[in-house]
Structure formats: C-alpha cells, structure tokens
Amino acid sequence: MQIGMIGLGRMGANMVRRLLKSGHECVAYDRSAAAVQAVAAHGARAAASTAELVRALEPPRAVWIMVPAAIVDSVIAELRPLLQKGDVLIDGGNSNYRDDIRRAAELERAGIDYLDVGTSGGVLGFEQGYCLMIGGATRAVALIEPALAALAPGGRMPARAGPTAGDSAASIAAAALGYLHCGPAGAGHFVKMVHNGIEYGLMAAYAEGLNLLAHADAGFTAATADAETAPLSDPRFYQYRLDIAAIAEVWRHASIIASRLLDLTAEALAHDGKLAGFAGHVADSGEGRWTVEAAIEVGVPAQVLSAALYSRFESRGRAEFANKVLSAMRLGFGGHVERTP
Helix, strand or coil: CEEEEECCCHHHHHHHHHHHHCCCEEEEECCCHHHHHHHHCCCCEECCCHHHHHHCCCCCCEEEECCCHHHHHHHHHHHHHHCCCCCEEEECCCCCHHHHHHHHHHHHCCCCEEEEEEEECHHHHHHHCCEEEEECCHHHHHHHHHHHHHHCCCCCCCCCCCCCCCCHHHCHHHHHHCEEEEECCCHHHHHHHHHHHHHHHHHHHHHHHHHHHHCCCHHHCCCCCCCCCCCCCCHHHHCCCCCHHHHHHHHCCCCCCCCHHHHHHHHHHHHCCCCCCCCCCCCCCCHHHHHHHHHHHHCCCCHHHHHHHHHHHHHCCCCHHHHHHHHHHHHHHHCCCCCCC
C-alpha cells in the first residue's frame, strides 16, 4: 500500500525502511532535509512539505505522524485542510489518550478517520519489528492493516484476514503477530500508556536489584561506631565483590527474569561495568505520570508503578529540599548532625 510518514527521527526513519523492505510505497517528510534524503536513499519518495506529501498520495490517503506529543496538534492543524473525507491520519507517538479522543471527534466532523497507535520497539524495531497497539474506527484500521502487519514482528496479516474477515486486527491471531486493534479512539495509546508504566516498574526492579548486588561488599568497609550510623548486624554476611556485568549476562540465559530490558542492561554493563558515562538523572516523558493518574481516578492500586515514577523524580534532585527538612528535624529533636558521605 501507499503511506505517508511525517517525522523521521530514530523510530520514524526505521519504520519507513521496514515498510519499504516489505514492498510498500512511502512518501516521507521531515523538517530536516537531511533526514528526508536519508530515507529517500532507501527508496522512499521525498516530500519538501506536508502539502507535497499529501499531493503525492492517492485517496483514500494514509498519513502517519511520528513526532513528539507536544507538536502533534500543530501538525494535524497543518494537515487538516489538505486531507479529505475517507483519509486516515495516524499518530504513532506517545500522545495522551485523552487528546486522541478529542482529535478523533474533531476530525470525524470532516470525515477524516484518526487512529492512535502505541508503538513499542525503539531503535531495534527495524530488524525485530514493532509492537503496535491501535485505537480508532475499524474501517480505518482495515484500510492500513497491510502497513500495520508489515511493521509488526510477524511481518504479515493473519491467515484469515481479508475483506470478509471482519476486524481481523482485533483478533488473537493479529496479537500473536505483534499488532492489535484494542478498541475505539484513545484505546491504543491508553494501552501503550500502561505498557510504559509497567516498563518504569520493570526498569526500577532491575536497577534496585543490581544496586543491591553492587553494594554486597559493604562488610569490607569499616563502619563508624556512633549513634548516627546503623551498623551491619554481621559484616561477614556482606563480603561479596560481585561481577555485576557477568551476573546480568548469566540472567539472560534461561532465567525467569530474562527480557529485552535485561539484554540492554547487560550490553551496557559489558561496555562499562561502572556505568561511568551516566549521571543517573532519569527522565520521564509523561506516560508513567498518566498511568498513575489513571490508577488514582479509577481507584486501582499501582504501588510499584507509582514508586518507580517517584524514583525518577528523586533521581533528578527533586527530593533535595525534603531531605534537608528531614535533617533539620533530626537536628532539632535529637541534636543529630548530618554526616556527609
């Protein structure tokens, strides 16, 4: 099929390449002319503007947006007068699902279908495929399903997919191939939002566990004997100088906690066992916050996901004043003087 791609960053460019590899025709646009030329070298048709991209597509058009969530609305505003009834606009970034519901309703009045597609796979997606979580109208999903199938790890549509197969993208068979029509507008990004919340929790669990292993040699350090320091109960129990990189690597093989996240962690540790190139200031792009907000609104406990999010805030120094308050109180009620590490 023919599809337009706007936004040729790390994921957008690789998605174009994967679509081209599967025989689809791609028209590509990015504000960076160099990014456009890079995908054109792989066979994409270069567009110098959104208007040129739309003109190059045959109706009904499918235009996929891969841009930061903060500028999706401005891109849609630019595209809306260029599109016509029956066209499909796809947001494959990490938008808030509430924005998707609004956008779908606004575009529906012009006869334009809007799909929100949560896209997971990162920089490895070109070779391994992308996990796609889709929200929106069934007719629009059916129109672009060949492209969805090509982007997904399975690389094909389910065996029974076709004009009479109904919503084949909503089937277990499609899910087994790596893409799923999750529900109406917003459903795709809602599922991706929770996916990213889980990702925060998994990452925090690996980080905390490896941090404990990295400090398993605490028994070799002479403890200060005073009222301000809780001593080890028995230093003999914490006298392990462990090879953290090797442990991460062995866990990758037949371990119940093996995962792609662990693969990436092991790779990083093999390159630099001390991770000296990182300051440990961990960003959050929004999905973790939205996940916790949703959990609060529907009254669902999400202790692990919440703690993982707050840990990221703390990593960026946002707990500094709180910690000073704690020290001030300890000094006030017990005369406890801060010790510097």
